Amino acid sequence: DVKVTQSSRYLVKRTGEKVFLECVQDMDHENMFWYRQDPGLGLRLIYFSYDVKMKEKGDIPEGYSVSREKKERFSLILESASTNQTSMYLCASGQLTNEKLFFGSGTQLSVL
Amino acid sequence: GENVEQHPSTLSVQEGDSAVIKCTYSDSASNYFPWYKQELGKGPQLIIDIRSNVGEKKDQRIAVTLNKTAKHFSLHITETQPEDSAVYFCAAYTGGFKTIFGAGTRLFVKA
Numbered sequence: 001d002v003k004v005t006q007s008s009r010y011l012v013k014r015t016g017e018k019v020f021l022e023c024v025q026d027m028d029h030e031n032m033f034w035y036r037q038d039p040g041l042g043l044r045l046i047y048f049s050y051d052v053k054m055k056e057k058g059d060i061p062e063g064y065s066v067s068r069e070k071k072e073r074f075s076l077i078l079e080s081a082s083t084n085q086t087s088m089y090l091c092a093s094g095q096l097t098n099e100k101l102f103f104g105s106g107t108q109l110s111v112l
Numbered sequence: 113g114e115n116v117e118q119h120p121s122t123l124s125v126q127e128g129d130s131a132v133i134k135c136t137y138s139d140s141a142s143n144y145f146p147w148y149k150q151e152l153g154k155g156p157q158l159i160i161d162i163r164s165n166v167g168e169k170k171d172q173r174i175a176v177t178l179n180k181t182a183k184h185f186s187l188h189i190t191e192t193q194p195e196d197s198a199v200y201f202c203a204a205y206t207g208g209f210k211t212i213f214g215a216g217t218r219l220f221v222k223a
Binding site for chain 1: 148215
């Protein structure tokens with residue numbers, strides 16, 4: 001069974017902390033994505049990566065960065081967490097066409 | 113910019129009834145329309161999709177319809193069951209790396 005695994009289900013951090021969200025996929029997919037899910041706003045793309053060490057900004061990249069050192073792993077970094085970054089974060093992977101996305105279970109991040 | 117509008121935001125039906133969720137997209141270049149179901153505590157999972165050259169697709173109790181002229185597409189669930197309760201997202205894909213998602217519909221199926 002294909003799998004996208006996010007390291008934490010719930011995370012509580014303080015304002016100003018540096019936060020790392022980790023994601024691993026076992027499907028050998030080229031492309032990986034980080035989305036943010038907020039009620040009434042659907043899923044919004046933060047960053048994506050189409051190859052190791054390659055990354056592109058999505059629609060809401062401000063305050064975030066990413067790292068992809070290995071094909072199967074994609075990390076989202078909040079350099080200095082703020083309360084408006086409290087949200088559900090979803091990692092996804094996709095094959096070459098990116099039509100079908102495979103999502104992890106999400107990380108609910110609370111920044112206090 | 114491109115967007116996908118989804119209605120209703122919340123839908124409550126009695127078990128056995130039908131449920132319909134409607135979406136409208138703005139980018140006429142969109143050519144693939146997936147629907148995702150997100151159960152409590154889980155990530156979204158693809159449940160059905162339709163391409164722009166097809167008007168309707170059915171898979172057991174769920175079906176999708178697409179009206180390209182009006183830029184409308186809909187999800188139909190018949191004979192709803194409690195396990196259908198979830199958040200449903202429609203999406204439109206144009207190519208490349210961008211999938212535009214609707215805001216989501218929370219479906220409650222009352223037993």
